[in-house]
Amino acid sequence: MSNQESFEQLNDLNNMRYDVLREIGNIGAGNATTALSQLINSRVDMTVPKVDLLNFQELADVVGSAEDIVVGILFNLSGDIQGMMMFMMEYTAAHHLVNCLTGKEKENMEAFTEFDLSALKEIGNIISGAYLSALSTLINLNIKESIPYMSVDMAGAVLSVPAIAFGELGDKALLIQSEFNQTDKSVSGFFILIPTEESYGKIMSSLGVQVI
């Protein structure tokens, strides 16, 4: 059976693999949420992670509309696991987070300064690092992350980058999506883990799940 078919076995929603992927999202995002909570010194909750195998046409709808403005922070993964990791927030949520950190008024919606953007990048770096180190410990494989790359633009445009990476392999994108919320819902965001098919197989087998 080809790799593509093993990837697409995920179409079966009752599959145990979903639970494994969901648990990965849970552990990674749990760690990242704790890091964020300490960073902004406030309580942060997370939702149960969602795992989806999506067509490209559906991908941008993950966040709402393809035209919604988001802040995306992207990392290339190398080492034993290859692929991409993206941390994405809606524009207003990113503002709240920056305001929280820099001590500005919460409702301040002025355009981001260089300093704000740099701070956001670093937040992305810290919490994605927490996510990946938890994942790395869990599967006992080495994951190296690149420096953070950031883009503030339409969701469809930002998501086109990981979508294209998937496009080289097949016609669907595997999304492990974890969402977190500050208690009053003003800071929320998504983690999207995008392993290559080969790495997906490695993650599965390291957790004792057979990929045919």
Add this chain to the structure above:
Amino acid sequence: MADLKICCSPDAITTLGLGSCVGIVLYDPIEKIAGLAHVMLPDSTQIVCNENIAKFADTAIDRLLQIMIENGASKNRMIAKIAGGAQMFAFSSENPMLCIGKRNVEASKNKLEELGIRIVAEDTGDSYGRTIEFYPETGELLIKAVGKEKKII
């Protein structure tokens, strides 16, 4: 993403949030038929899983042209407008996978040249996403981007 459609006046056709992908409009100004393809990758011959023809610049343009001719458009009158192909993240490395926007634009241009279809306007490259709308009635391509004035090419 990875899709293609045609439309006739007075309707308009749009694709939202083009990033590194390229939007290719083919247009027959006499019949007022337009086609739009949203391609993700430059070359179907370099990829193993290449059944989805709307995903690649080379195969998507071929198919779009074919569908338009079936619907009464003439290849001789056909002109093209292209947009997109941005580099969304400022990657520092030279990894060709990361400069995909540029490669998509080049591949689209090469394919159109090969078919003898003239590109009358383009808005490509740079580092921002675009939403595009094409109006077959007037032949105008409207481009919207975050924090920028609307532009018609």
